[in-house]
Amino acid sequence: MKKVLTAITLAALAATSAKADEITWNGNIKELFEKRCIGCHGSDAPEYAAFKKDKDVWLKKGIGMRMETYSHLASFVGWPNAGALMRRIDDGKGSKDGKAGNMYQHLGSDEQERQTNLGLFKKWVGGWNLKRWADVSKDDLSGVKATY
DSSP states (O other), X not given: OHHHHHHHHHHHHHHHHHHHHOOOIIIIIHHHHHXXXXXXXXXXXXXXXXXXXXXXXXXXXXXXXOOOSHHHHHTTTSSSSTTHHHHHHXXXXXSSSOOOOTTGGXXXXXXXXXXXXXXXXXXXXXXXXXXXXXXXXXXXXXTXXXXX
């Protein structure tokens, strides 16, 4: 009986620890997004379709697509814009051409901060890949976490 209680206690502690280490939208990513990304991707930014329609106009204003909510940002991880977030903020170390994404520079004021913040995004996304929707497999999608 004592062994069973010990095993249950250890399992509960391990589960609690795993939850504490989990990266979530509410616990981590939202705050990071508000600090590093909201200026160009906040509630004043256009929805994806409106941005695509007048892309040059928005870019001249220094504004990108709206991404400040979980639902908005998640659509750039999975469907319909699979991998878009990852391609933009990736450091390029695993890409074919070795080039960082065009938004990587905005993840921090120095390389250490950028790497730390990229690490948080990678843990949040889970199945990190730079593929577009047409190239994403079921296995790729099953690796995505992006927990609320």
